[in-house]
Amino acid sequence: MVSEAEIEAVINARFSEPVYKTLKGASVGVAGLGGLGSHIAVALARCGIGRLVIADFDTVELTNINRQFYNLSHMGRRKTDVMKEEISKINPYVCVEVSDCVICESNAGAVFKSCDVVIEAFDKPESKAELVNALLSQTQTTVVASSGMAGFYDGNEIVTKKISNRFYLCGDGKHGIENGTGLTAPRVMICAGHCALAAVRIMLTK
Amino acid sequence: MVTVNGEQKELAGSLVSEIIAHYGYNRETIAVEVNGDIVPKSLYDTFAVSDGDNVIIVGFVGGG
Numbered sequence: 145m146v147s148e149a150e151i152e153a154v155i156n157a158r159f160s161e162p163v164y165k166t167l168k169g170a171s172v173g174v175a176g177l178g179g180l181g182s183h184i185a186v187a188l189a190r191c192g193i194g195r196l197v198i199a200d201f202d203t204v205e206l207t208n209i210n211r212q213f214y215n216l217s218h219m220g221r222r223k224t225d226v227m228k229e230e231i232s233k234i235n236p237y238v239c240v241e242v243s244d245c246v247i248c249e250s251n252a253g254a255v256f257k258s259c260d261v262v263i264e265a266f267d268k269p270e271s272k273a274e275l276v277n278a279l280l281s282q283t284q285t286t287v288v289a290s291s292g293m294a295g296f297y298d299g300n301e302i303v304t305k306k307i308s309n310r311f312y313l314c315g316d317g318k319h320g321i322e323n324g325t326g327l328t329a330p331r332v333m334i335c336a337g338h339c340a341l342a343a344v345r346i347m348l349t350k
Numbered sequence: 351m352v353t354v355n356g357e358q359k360e361l362a363g364s365l366v367s368e369i370i371a372h373y374g375y376n377r378e379t380i381a382v383e384v385n386g387d388i389v390p391k392s393l394y395d396t397f398a399v400s401d402g403d404n405v406i407i408v409g410f411v412g413g414g
Binding site: 176178179180181264265266267268269270272273276277280281289290291292293294307308309311313315317318319320321322327332 | 379387391406412413414
């Protein structure tokens with residue numbers, strides 16, 4: 145097994161010790177482990193974020209495989225369990241806390257209260273709005289939310305916007321799944337990259 | 351004058367719920383900030399914006 149010091153040395157060599165320590169000391173929440181959240185959690189683990197709080201109520205299905213991090217061997221298992229296991233294969237020294245439940249305004253504050261940044265990676269627009277409203281009004285955490293990443297539209301339309309000091313929004317803002325457009329692996333991964341990078345940059349500029 | 355999503359509008363004194371309706375947003379799929387602070391949904395019908403306020407309405411579309 146690779147030691148924590150070996151992983152630290154590799155990350156330090158590419159960035160710097162202050163960067164490594166900042167990210168190692170960071171807690172990031174990921175709400176929803178679908179196309180966005182599964183890729184976001186993996187990207188954050190690879191960056192060396194020290195603690196991840198990941199939440200989802202769902203199990204892996206065949207319909208997920210075209211765009212989510214999971215593979216066929218994961219079908220039927222809880223997404224939280226699979227992600228915890230997969231993250232441990234990437235970096236076993238990341239502390240992963242899982243919440244296998246539906247996140248709503250009455251529990252979001254408690255689940256994510258110790259997080260520096262929480263990334264909203266839900267599917268339904270009502271759920272996205274509910275979580276963002278709950279976190280911004282009930283906690284002091286910074287929120288990275290997502291809106292608009294469906295289809296095979298131009299990937300360059302997906303951007304990260306700073307809405308206010310504690311609120312960032314990633315996506316193209318318009319292409320949703322409401323009109324039957326599906327989510328596609330490359331475009332949802334672009335948006336996931338934006339979300340994960342926004343969280344890392346927030347931690348590095350705090 | 352009030353700034354709504356970057357545009358100057360004659361909406362000073364309006365309730366947040368009136369501004370939402372003016373733009374045709376669904377209140378269940380948005381987040382509203384006034385001068386950088388979130389306005390809880392429970393206050394949409396009583397919170398009036400003032401001259402000079404900066405209102406941002408973020409509408410969410412599905413997918414994630």
